[in-house]
Amino acid sequence: MSINVERVWWKPVDKGEKIWIIIALMWAIFLFVMMPWWHYYGKQNPSSETYKVSPEKFQELTNRMIEQYKVGEDAGIPVVAPPPGSDVFLLARQFQWTPVLKFKKGETYRLHLSSMDVQHGFSLQPTNMNFMVLPGYDYVLTMTPTETGTFEVVCNEFCGIGHHAMVGKIIVE
Amino acid sequence: MSASNEAFRTCDVTGFRVHRPAEWLIRVNAVAAVVCVLIGGIYGLLVALTRWPAVHLLDAAWYYRALSGHGLNMLIFWIIFFEVAGLYFGSAVVLNSRIAAPKVGWLAFILMVAGALLVNVSILRGKADVLMTSYPPLKAEPMYYLGVILFAVGALLAVILFFATLVVAKREKTYQGSVPLFTFGLTAAAIIAIFTLAHGAAIYVPTFLWSIGLLPGIDPAIYRTVWWGLGHPSQQINVAAMISIWYLIGTLTVGSKPVNEKVCRGAFLLYILFINLASAHHLLVDPGVSSTWKVWNTSYAMYLAVVASMIHAYTVPAAIELAQRRKGYNKSLFEWLRKAPWGNPAVAGMALSVFVFGFLGGLTGPILGTEQVNIIAHNTYRITGHFHGTVVGGTTLAFMALSYYIVPLIFRRQIAFPKLANLQVWLFGLGVAGLSATMMLAGSYGVPRRHWDIAFSGAPFGVEVNPAAYMWLALMGISAIIAAIGGALYCLIAVVTVFFGKRMDSPKDLTYPVSAPAPDAGTGIAPSL
Numbered sequence: 001m002s003i004n005v006e007r008v009w010w011k012p013v014d015k016g017e018k019i020w021i022i023i024a025l026m027w028a029i030f031l032f033v034m035m036p037w038w039h040y041y042g043k044q045n046p047s048s049e050t051y052k053v054s055p056e057k058f059q060e061l062t063n064r065m066i067e068q069y070k071v072g073e074d075a076g077i078p079v080v081a082p083p084p085g086s087d088v089f090l091l092a093r094q095f096q097w098t099p100v101l102k103f104k105k106g107e108t109y110r111l112h113l114s115s116m117d118v119q120h121g122f123s124l125q126p127t128n129m130n131f132m133v134l135p136g137y138d139y140v141l142t143m144t145p146t147e148t149g150t151f152e153v154v155c156n157e158f159c160g161i162g163h164h165a166m167v168g169k170i171i172v173e
Numbered sequence: 174m175s176a177s178n179e180a181f182r183t184c185d186v187t188g189f190r191v192h193r194p195a196e197w198l199i200r201v202n203a204v205a206a207v208v209c210v211l212i213g214g215i216y217g218l219l220v221a222l223t224r225w226p227a228v229h230l231l232d233a234a235w236y237y238r239a240l241s242g243h244g245l246n247m248l249i250f251w252i253i254f255f256e257v258a259g260l261y262f263g264s265a266v267v268l269n270s271r272i273a274a275p276k277v278g279w280l281a282f283i284l285m286v287a288g289a290l291l292v293n294v295s296i297l298r299g300k301a302d303v304l305m306t307s308y309p310p311l312k313a314e315p316m317y318y319l320g321v322i323l324f325a326v327g328a329l330l331a332v333i334l335f336f337a338t339l340v341v342a343k344r345e346k347t348y349q350g351s352v353p354l355f356t357f358g359l360t361a362a363a364i365i366a367i368f369t370l371a372h373g374a375a376i377y378v379p380t381f382l383w384s385i386g387l388l389p390g391i392d393p394a395i396y397r398t399v400w401w402g403l404g405h406p407s408q409q410i411n412v413a414a415m416i417s418i419w420y421l422i423g424t425l426t427v428g429s430k431p432v433n434e435k436v437c438r439g440a441f442l443l444y445i446l447f448i449n450l451a452s453a454h455h456l457l458v459d460p461g462v463s464s465t466w467k468v469w470n471t472s473y474a475m476y477l478a479v480v481a482s483m484i485h486a487y488t489v490p491a492a493i494e495l496a497q498r499r500k501g502y503n504k505s506l507f508e509w510l511r512k513a514p515w516g517n518p519a520v521a522g523m524a525l526s527v528f529v530f531g532f533l534g535g536l537t538g539p540i541l542g543t544e545q546v547n548i549i550a551h552n553t554y555r556i557t558g559h560f561h562g563t564v565v566g567g568t569t570l571a572f573m574a575l576s577y578y579i580v581p582l583i584f585r586r587q588i589a590f591p592k593l594a595n596l597q598v599w600l601f602g603l604g605v606a607g608l609s610a611t612m613m614l615a616g617s618y619g620v621p622r623r624h625w626d627i628a629f630s631g632a633p634f635g636v637e638v639n640p641a642a643y644m645w646l647a648l649m650g651i652s653a654i655i656a657a658i659g660g661a662l663y664c665l666i667a668v669v670t671v672f673f674g675k676r677m678d679s680p681k682d683l684t685y686p687v688s689a690p691a692p693d694a695g696t697g698i699a700p701s702l
Binding site for chain 2 (some may be wrong): 113134
């Protein structure tokens, strides 16, 4: 069979196609504008505050916070009630979140997340907010709890065979 | 002509001059693809039956092993083996050409088989419990990374062989004018494959060196950034290949021709230019990269690729409607659709592929890739539901549909169990549609992906998961069983056809007819509706 394909690049575009392409393009431009606009106007963004931190340093900062503000223990894990506005450290390691945090409703905290070993996922339930936790990186979430209750922190990045048992707790009073 | 005439046969159905060495390469790659989809499918069923809480089949270690095996065998091995077969078909066969260097093709095949074997053995030995993304510092044994690298080098050689064959065809003037749209789409896929594999090399080679102790460590944030330069564009290879197949199936089954191929080809160009930066949406809730970087890369680049998909969403059905209307199916708005050859599994498979890809997989992609929405979706089952819509309901189903033509034409056998073939595409398509939707629904309650036990056994604190999520997970399990039956039928039909099918002696023996081109109105303009 001889193959002879017409060259198409100078052929005029059909009207139906033209209308559709314009609609698609306008929709894409709308989405394109929406993304930065909502970033500034909507204020529901993931944090972009991040620092390098060694696991040793982060462990030390966490230990210091636990010593200062420890108020009890829950399932063998220290419970900490840091003062509003302070820097709060939540340390991830296979397969545990340390410590349990106690927050006050309506107050703002700077929550630092980092890992001692492998990558973990910070998944706050049942609110359902999800952020990555990497070793060597300090990810700072500035958060203000708006409702009281007990929230679980589920690990949702695979971190080893015991991954499913990695559950932490945040209590808001 | 540098190759002797005996190296060619003339296809009695299509009239193509088929280069026998190319035909053999297509055959072995297609067989390897089916073997991988079978292994990956078994793993997939085990994974789904573990995530159905009432069944919870495997223990934790074997669940993650099966999950690693499922991801690699399906998303990498099955799809790439099939794509390599497709690349040789789209270059050598469709352009009437010899394949540039058959020995390179065999070397590529051997490397890919060796790589796939190493990876599978490593996973089964329990030395690669790192899942498909293998995020460091989780570490697998060196053999695992070596396997991935060997497979990727083989795939790269195959892509280079495709380009070399295009050059040979052009130089030896085996065709006139432009390359056919199918080959053009595959060329787009192959170009994306080159920079995708470059990202793969940039990240897997250092990771391999780290695993044998030559590098002290791999920065996890840099790994994620570069790895997704592999992970996301590789899905765009699949999209480009899948859409090329949609056009090809339209031509084979109803004799369709796009309204204006310039538009389709332009859309493929948009994929090449803009898809890679969109991989930034995998890092939306990561530390390391700034908001400006995330917003810019996910908005402008991704949306231009979305425009490309929107264009295909118009031109693919329009081509088929036009062909059907020219055949006289002009009554009412949808007679062209009703009177499509639905008894042909390639038609039903393609229609389901378009539907599941478009409405479940494709549509949810830009939603989940929004900076704010990603906070509630990242690493939940919604993500898994999204990409089962794209890559399984879309790509895999399109590949299955095309097989019902490729297997008779290339293996010269009649399809075994043609009635089952019809059932096969429907079971698989609807099963995967259910799978994709139920995963997304479960994920909307915060159910994590890649998680052995949402009852969180052994955890210090209990987690109350919304009971609705349990229902969706049960329906997910049932959908998975339906999809798995469809997938098993595909493997059965493929294997029986290839090894025991009745030989084809004349075009009459073709199980599903190749349609004559629809009558040309000469204008290329759609008839008035």
